[in-house]
Amino acid sequence: MINNFNYYTPTKIVFGDNTVCKIGSLASSFGAKKVLIHYGSPRAIKSGLMDSVKNSLEDFNINYVLLGGVVPNPRLELVYQGIDIAKKENVDMIIAVGGGSVIDSAKAIAYGAKYDGDVWDFYLKKSSPKEALPVGVILTMAATGSEMSNSSVISNDETKEKLGCNSDISRPAFSILDPSLTLTLPAYQTAAGCVDILMHTFERYFTSKGNMLLTDEIAEGLMRTVIDCSIKLKENPKDLDARGEILWAGSLSHNGLTGCGNAGNDFATHKLEHELSAKFDVTHGAGLAALWGSWARYVIDICPERFYRFATKVMNISSYNGDISKEDISKEEMKKLGLLGIEATEDFFKSIDMPTSLKELVPSIKIGDLEDMADRCSNISGGHIGSCKILGREDMLSIYKMAFDR
Amino acid sequence: MINNFNYYTPTKIVFGDNTVCKIGSLASSFGAKKVLIHYGSPRAIKSGLMDSVKNSLEDFNINYVLLGGVVPNPRLELVYQGIDIAKKENVDMIIAVGGGSVIDSAKAIAYGAKYDGDVWDFYLKKSSPKEALPVGVILTMAATGSEMSNSSVISNDETKEKLGCNSDISRPAFSILDPSLTLTLPAYQTAAGCVDILMHTFERYFTSKGNMLLTDEIAEGLMRTVIDCSIKLKENPKDLDARGEILWAGSLSHNGLTGCGNAGNDFATHKLEHELSAKFDVTHGAGLAALWGSWARYVIDICPERFYRFATKVMNISSYNGDISKEDISKEEMKKLGLLGIEATEDFFKSIDMPTSLKELVPSIKIGDLEDMADRCSNISGGHIGSCKILGREDMLSIYKMAFDR
Numbered sequence: 060m061i062n063n064f065n066y067y068t069p070t071k072i073v074f075g076d077n078t079v080c081k082i083g084s085l086a087s088s089f090g091a092k093k094v095l096i097h098y099g100s101p102r103a104i105k106s107g108l109m110d111s112v113k114n115s116l117e118d119f120n121i122n123y124v125l126l127g128g129v130v131p132n133p134r135l136e137l138v139y140q141g142i143d144i145a146k147k148e149n150v151d152m153i154i155a156v157g158g159g160s161v162i163d164s165a166k167a168i169a170y171g172a173k174y175d176g177d178v179w180d181f182y183l184k185k186s187s188p189k190e191a192l193p194v195g196v197i198l199t200m201a202a203t204g205s206e207m208s209n210s211s212v213i214s215n216d217e218t219k220e221k222l223g224c225n226s227d228i229s230r231p232a233f234s235i236l237d238p239s240l241t242l243t244l245p246a247y248q249t250a251a252g253c254v255d256i257l258m259h260t261f262e263r264y265f266t267s268k269g270n271m272l273l274t275d276e277i278a279e280g281l282m283r284t285v286i287d288c289s290i291k292l293k294e295n296p297k298d299l300d301a302r303g304e305i306l307w308a309g310s311l312s313h314n315g316l317t318g319c320g321n322a323g324n325d326f327a328t329h330k331l332e333h334e335l336s337a338k339f340d341v342t343h344g345a346g347l348a349a350l351w352g353s354w355a356r357y358v359i360d361i362c363p364e365r366f367y368r369f370a371t372k373v374m375n376i377s378s379y380n381g382d383i384s385k386e387d388i389s390k391e392e393m394k395k396l397g398l399l400g401i402e403a404t405e406d407f408f409k410s411i412d413m414p415t416s417l418k419e420l421v422p423s424i425k426i427g428d429l430e431d432m433a434d435r436c437s438n439i440s441g442g443h444i445g446s447c448k449i450l451g452r453e454d455m456l457s458i459y460k461m462a463f464d465r
Numbered sequence: 466m467i468n469n470f471n472y473y474t475p476t477k478i479v480f481g482d483n484t485v486c487k488i489g490s491l492a493s494s495f496g497a498k499k500v501l502i503h504y505g506s507p508r509a510i511k512s513g514l515m516d517s518v519k520n521s522l523e524d525f526n527i528n529y530v531l532l533g534g535v536v537p538n539p540r541l542e543l544v545y546q547g548i549d550i551a552k553k554e555n556v557d558m559i560i561a562v563g564g565g566s567v568i569d570s571a572k573a574i575a576y577g578a579k580y581d582g583d584v585w586d587f588y589l590k591k592s593s594p595k596e597a598l599p600v601g602v603i604l605t606m607a608a609t610g611s612e613m614s615n616s617s618v619i620s621n622d623e624t625k626e627k628l629g630c631n632s633d634i635s636r637p638a639f640s641i642l643d644p645s646l647t648l649t650l651p652a653y654q655t656a657a658g659c660v661d662i663l664m665h666t667f668e669r670y671f672t673s674k675g676n677m678l679l680t681d682e683i684a685e686g687l688m689r690t691v692i693d694c695s696i697k698l699k700e701n702p703k704d705l706d707a708r709g710e711i712l713w714a715g716s717l718s719h720n721g722l723t724g725c726g727n728a729g730n731d732f733a734t735h736k737l738e739h740e741l742s743a744k745f746d747v748t749h750g751a752g753l754a755a756l757w758g759s760w761a762r763y764v765i766d767i768c769p770e771r772f773y774r775f776a777t778k779v780m781n782i783s784s785y786n787g788d789i790s791k792e793d794i795s796k797e798e799m800k801k802l803g804l805l806g807i808e809a810t811e812d813f814f815k816s817i818d819m820p821t822s823l824k825e826l827v828p829s830i831k832i833g834d835l836e837d838m839a840d841r842c843s844n845i846s847g848g849h850i851g852s853c854k855i856l857g858r859e860d861m862l863s864i865y866k867m868a869f870d871r
Contacts, residue, residue: 061644061709063481068474074725075469238467273690273710273717280682287678303467304679307725311679316722319480319713 142171159203202252204313251344263318271320323446370400565609608658610719657750669724677726729852776806
């Protein structure tokens, strides 16, 4: 059964080599006169990327102010600074030069610049954003899909909260995707990014209440491509075509496409991971890899047919006695094959040096931390997370425990 | 090798049962105060659909005027009428209630309402549209993808021309896709629509100058789904899920997604078909089915590896001695399997009662007509069509001749 859905991806994508020089004309076509350029690491400046951006903006008589310093798990503190600058300088667009953290931070500034109250209200769900400045993106890392998504996740150092705000008005006006900008990304960040991309489709694919055949086909094709290209990049980080495939997969995996017609989005693994990176500041994709297998084994009984389909279509698991057609196969047999698919996924994570347990990710982690994370995850989410299987506080703790020391 | 690309699909999609009632709130969210409702057959009125549309608009205090009478291969004459009404009544949005012909006609009116000159200029490429009224869509037939595409094709009865105008400003603001509205579509229109959908991906998939792996995966998944559901609908026209799959496939197949990173779009078969339906007023999808196999056999030598991939991944052709891996296979073997894939595609067309020759489609057609069509196709296109293989006037004639009486 196909479920009703909305699909809205207004972001103009400009993909390919030598596309950074188009930033001026793109920003101008969206009416920009003065922009805030928001960025993270000094890599953007050292590489000469920032000069290209400035030159292109100058060609179109667009003024700019700069704000760097975004870190992974971007901080609210810097967002407040950005909002102050945006208001004081009267900027009419935020341009994010970086990966998901920079874009998420830019989105938060874009909300705040058009809001008189505290932007954190939107993340606490006390209020919802009605307006935002347009955001333009030059993407330097494939992972979060924020360059096309409606999502922004910000960490509050003071309260140790890591919270998301989803709103269509934050979908970027345009995003420039030049695969060559991702060539110098370290192996760990590349692999963690690939896991995050894969997971954005997992969160939509594993559903217990109906799905769409076309969406399954698209999701499976995307997952196969990401796995294939992750392995290629582990072998050869300079494989430009594989970088390109991963970059575009990142945008499509989280713009809504891979969930159309499926029941709900699960995102339980994401929410469990948010507590992990809020507490230990780990890389999001690595946190997801450490948790997913445990989540999957915990929920497989609710939809063995989805895990079976995943195992056979994506992970190349063949029916174990070779002659079981889909019509004949029992739920038990589906589960058996589904579990092999989960195992194969964890083997894939290992092959690209991603962790598959919490101890492996955070050697100092203690059982008491799990209780704490389950409490916070439960409190923040109003007691329940997930859609494929709805999980309460005890379920969350069970999954953390399963993932603790596998 | 991946090619640079732009991807831009701003249309807000609202998909599913009972979504027609959202037309008022959607139109209102795009600022509509007075709209022109454009439609085709009286079916929209008889079915009660038009009443639902009117009621929903009235709920949001949106005024409307009506213009019906759009026919397949929509006529310029009616477009002029629509432009007059739109200007006189000062409407701020065109709402298309129908299939591709109605939407294409609505787009032409939307261009013309914001233009002082003759809207046909845009189709003759004498000028390009700078502005258009927003278009909203209630889709009643899956086929052209116009509900999400930048394309509009209009027929000029006086000059016997059928010409297209592509511009991103004509991409609809929103489209409502309710599969139940397509349940009563006659079998022939259903099948022709499925061929058109398939062909929009074919035109992007068969390329000789580079492609993207992720796009191939998405394209192949879409093609498998369309073929599968076309056959389901031939058996059971009331299969609502199959209607839904086809409806969404229609939008995705022509919004640009299935060509990202591939070299050029071919669209030679489409252009050859335009001359056919301009001359004989045949159903577009049926015309495409009658021509495609001949086009494919004519160009296969330029990219046997694409036809081979298509044959094995989409048409279930297995390597003929069972043990040829992709790396080992020669171009000759690829072509051999590719030709089997083309044959299987034509068998599929036949299975859903679509023609695979021109004689079958237009029994009265004469060899002289082919010369005439090749002349017109060549003249209109400036001498050449296609991208996979560039075709001149003699190539066009050869393909028409191959398709004449197979």
